[in-house]
Amino acid sequence: MNLTSLAWLALAAYGAHILEEYTFDWRNWARAVMKLPVEWSDFYVTNALVVVLGAVQAELAETWPLAPLAYAALMIINAIFFHILPFLRSGGRFSPGLATALILFFPVAIAMWRRAWGDNVLDVGTAALAVVTGALLMAYPVVMLNLRSKSYFRQDRP
Known part of the structure; x- marks a missing residue:
């Protein structure tokens, strides 16, 4: 499978992941386990x-x-830091999205990296930039969630 096909497959995997999170009440889990004001x-x-x-x-x-x-x-970072580690830290409390993270995210993401390596489009610089970009994409909404309660960002103040 080429990188483009794998990239589309990654989007489909993310769609299934979103459905799992929604179905098993990710919002209340994130509030209870990760203390996110979501x-x-x-x-x-x-x-x-x-x-x-x-x-x-x-x-x-x-x-x-x-x-x-x-x-x-982004998929791997999401799987590790927002599903696997919280699952382990909470003593095995189910994390909505954990199943698709394990079953879909890891195989698809690894296949994408392997395909890029096989196509000779992956070097150390690209790998580092991809990981940093994925981490920033994952961090962005979390940072914004935490900033919005700060008085400077609140729009309900005079």
Whole structure:
């Protein structure tokens, strides 16, 4: 399978992941386990952006392999830091999204990186930039969630 096909598959995997999170009440889990001040509207907007980014990275895969590699990094970072580690730290409390993270994210993301390696479009610089980009994409909504309660960012003040 080529990198473009894998990139589209990654978007499909993310769609299944979003469905699992929604179905098993990710919002209340994130509030209880991760102490994130999240609402369902945050979930919807953030995941809409993830879907848009998924389509963009799949379209760019052939000409800019950094895009799907960053998306693959985002998937792995999400799986590890937002599902596996919280699951372990909480003593095995189910994390909505854990199943798709394990069953879909790891195989698809690893396949994307292996395909890029096989196509000779992966070097140390690209790998580092992809991981940093994936980490920044994962951190961005979390940082914004935490900033919005700060007085400077509140729009309900005079």
